[in-house]
Amino acid sequence: MKLPTLILAIALLAAPACGQSPVGESPSTPTGETSHAPAASGAEPTAPAPSLESVLDDAASIEQLRSLVVAQAGTVKAERNFGLSPDAPANIKSASKSILSALVGIAIDKGLLEGVDQPIAPLLEADLPPDPDPRLPDITLGHLLSMQAGLESTSGRNYGAWVTSDNWVRSALARPFVAEPGGAMVYSTGSSHLLSAILARVSGRSTLELAREWLGPQEGFEITAWDRDPQGIHLGGNNMAMSTRSLLAFGEIYRSGGLAANGQRLISEQWIRESWQPRTVSRFNGDGYGYAWFAREIAGEQARYAWGYGGQMLYIVPALDLTVAMVSDDSQASGRTGHRTALHGLMGRIIEASR
Numbered sequence: 001m002k003l004p005t006l007i008l009a010i011a012l013l014a015a016p017a018c019g020q021s022p023v024g025e026s027p028s029t030p031t032g033e034t035s036h037a038p039a040a041s042g043a044e045p046t047a048p049a050p051s052l053e054s055v056l057d058d059a060a061s062i063e064q065l066r067s068l069v070v071a072q073a074g075t076v077k078a079e080r081n082f083g084l085s086p087d088a089p090a091n092i093k094s095a096s097k098s099i100l101s102a103l104v105g106i107a108i109d110k111g112l113l114e115g116v117d118q119p120i121a122p123l124l125e126a127d128l129p130p131d132p133d134p135r136l137p138d139i140t141l142g143h144l145l146s147m148q149a150g151l152e153s154t155s156g157r158n159y160g161a162w163v164t165s166d167n168w169v170r171s172a173l174a175r176p177f178v179a180e181p182g183g184a185m186v187y188s189t190g191s192s193h194l195l196s197a198i199l200a201r202v203s204g205r206s207t208l209e210l211a212r213e214w215l216g217p218q219e220g221f222e223i224t225a226w227d228r229d230p231q232g233i234h235l236g237g238n239n240m241a242m243s244t245r246s247l248l249a250f251g252e253i254y255r256s257g258g259l260a261a262n263g264q265r266l267i268s269e270q271w272i273r274e275s276w277q278p279r280t281v282s283r284f285n286g287d288g289y290g291y292a293w294f295a296r297e298i299a300g301e302q303a304r305y306a307w308g309y310g311g312q313m314l315y316i317v318p319a320l321d322l323t324v325a326m327v328s329d330d331s332q333a334s335g336r337t338g339h340r341t342a343l344h345g346l347m348g349r350i351i352e353a354s355r
Helices: 052-061 093-109 121-127 141-145 156-163 168-173 189-203 207-214 244-255 269-276 339-354
Strands: 065-072 075-081 089-091 240-243 294-298 301-308 312-317 322-328
Touching (some): 065 244, 075 244, 093 189, 093 207, 093 240, 156 168, 156 189, 244 322, 294 339, 312 339
Antiparallel strands (some): 089 240, 301 312
16 A cells, blocks of 8 residues: 655644654653552552453543554564554654664664764765854764754754755755754754665665665565655655554564564664663653663663654563554644653553563
């Protein structure tokens, strides 16, 4: 099934590129956590955790949620259609940034890129501003991955103007510095788009071709559509169409330590460790942020998750061999509406039912 050309026309009206509302839940209160302290002497015993089926039945009350798939130890345990089939393509928004991160790691392993400390300026020399800021040569691949480039964001209120420019790469590189490279997190889809441009230039192929070749051996992985900029570079970190099952298939690569279901190594274990290591803190929700993966404790378990605008979520809980993909209505923000909080809470209940 082919998704129509994705929503540039709508995006121009200034919809953020991802779940990037600056208004989030309190950073000091991780959502969905559950106490596991032993009951006091004489207290009533704790009620058993609800079944996974009952948890997912209750999830039907989450208004924006459209589709959900749960897998444990490589086996799909349950899935739900709340208005969208798990097989139907959806715009996963900024959850696609985690796929860009995987491609960068593979490119490093293949020798196409030197490593996360490689400066980006020589790779994008043709698109540098005529009088570049002296800090521009200090930006590395790692800074783009962790949103620490320091350049003004192209997301949020700046997104519409950015995607109407005639050259998105040049526009992103010409942004003024609002932080030092390697400093505070400045969430920007422009940073991810620079990674897409770099991958295309060092490989001589489109980023979509790389994704389909490098991640395609994973059964169920499929990108059905992906927007491009005026130069034909696929939009790094937004407007990528995947089904809920396909998003889950991608997460399974990380859950299994970089292996496809057939045992073929697709991503190195070292890259997964590096990607999941928090390097900064998100101002949206107080969660840690690595190389395009958020880090959060949910229901007493360490979780890593990808997050896209509207509530496009991919959770991985390594200790439980648990992978969960959720797709939501992408027309509303998930932070301001409380939908993100509801999804974290749902994930907490899924964890309890999966222990």
